[in-house]
Amino acid sequence: MFQPNNQFPIKSLAVQESSAMMQVDKNETSLVVEDEMQNGGFAQAESIIFYTKRLQDDLHLIGLKVKQHEENMKLLKSQKNKLEDSILDLQVILGKYHSSTTPTTANDDHSEKETTEKILQHEKSAAGILLQLKTRHGNRAADIPLTKDVVGIVAMLGKVDDDNLSRLLSEYLGLETMLAIVCKTYDGVKALEFYDNEGCINLSSGLHGLASSIGRTLEGRFLVICLENLRPYAGEFVHNDPQRRLDILKPRLPNGECPPGFLGYAVNMINVDSTNLFCLTASGHGLRETLFYSLFSRLQVYKTRVDMVHALPCITDGAISLDGGMIRRTGVFSLGNREEVEVKFPKLSAASGLPDSYLESERQISELKWRKERMLEDMKREQALWDNAKFNFERKKKDFLKFLADSSSYATQVTQHQILGAQSRLTSS
Secondary structure: OOOOOOOHHHHHHHHHHHHHHOOOOHHHHHHHHHHHHHHHHHHHHHHHHHHHHHHHHHHHHHHHHHHHHHHHHHHHHHHHHHHHHHHHHHHHHHHHHHHHOOOOOHHHHHHHHHHHHHHHOOOOOHHHHHHHHHHHHHHHHHHOOOOOOEEEEHHHOOEEOOHHHHHHHHHHHOHHHHOOEEEOOHHHHHOOOOEOOOOOEOOOOHHHHHHHHOOOOOOOOOOEEEHHHOOOOOOOEOOOOOOOOEOOOOOOOOOOOOOOOEEEEHHHHOEOOHHHOOOOOOOOOOOHHHHHHHHHOOOEEEOOHHHHHHOHHHOOOOEEEOOOOEEEEOOEEEOOOOOOOOOOOOEOOHHHOOOHHHHHHHHHHHHHHHHHHHHHHHHHHHHHHHHHHHHHHHHHHHHHHHHHHHHHHHHHHHHHHHHHHHHHHHHHO
């Protein structure tokens, strides 16, 4: 910050002493001192004016930033309120649909219950412990910090139309993968297991501690899949498909034709619940293009082994056939009899055949909720920028007022010197 020059009295005294030694007339000395004071005063005045203008400009620019962040916050709050209103309107529509339809019967949900029971039989597994927690606490289990980021268990996140296909896809993935826990973020993964300073598992915290709290012991290893760390499918989706299936080109034989018996890609044969169809990750990717694409990639499904073998030239990521054939990946074949599958994907029930309008409303709600979450993050960042701009403005204003006070004090000092100089000239004359 600019500091006014307070050296004039010392400089004046030095000039007077010098003048006395040279025996110069006092009137001349007074005029010289006055002249130098005036010249120095002009220079100081120019510096004060320059710095004052600079501080004013800085204060103005920071003030504009404060105003801009304030306007941004108003806009974000307005958009958030509109999103909340839209979500509420759609939820009312879905509520009317539920009230106008008859309750589903127990048989409609039998396959899902069967899958749940099979998982619960693995009571010492991570998946079994999580399901026991849900059974005991219901929807409140999602509010427990440990499980707040958990999406679910692989076997419970998809359904298929055909029981035979369910067995084949489950066998292809294997029991360990079917029982894998799926989390949205890596923070959710870290919350499941803690370690001491020596790298050993802390059995009193995380999922191990949760198992102990319900009288269970978590044994062995378990898989956890982190959605945000998966490389998502980068292509397009099937147009106007409520299930948001991936628009993957059909395989082609060297002659350009699609292999006979080709039924589709496994990743598109999984039916995802409407609540999980859209916007799970921070970047807006759903389960199909993250989890199931990572598990199945471009796994092809054929009617028979003969069809599958005939299509070998265009199989890149493995294939299965409905009569039990399986190619794990290019050049790796699974032979022998089928394995008995303990845990399989639930079969799509009749109650799941919801109208497209219902699924579209569910998808819109999921999308709006995702946009609201992103907007809340934007509001947090904008609030921090706004607070910082207001802090800088107050600090700069304080500097400006102090500078004005210092400048005023200096101006008073210069004026006093000028008055004393004038009185000195009057006295000498």
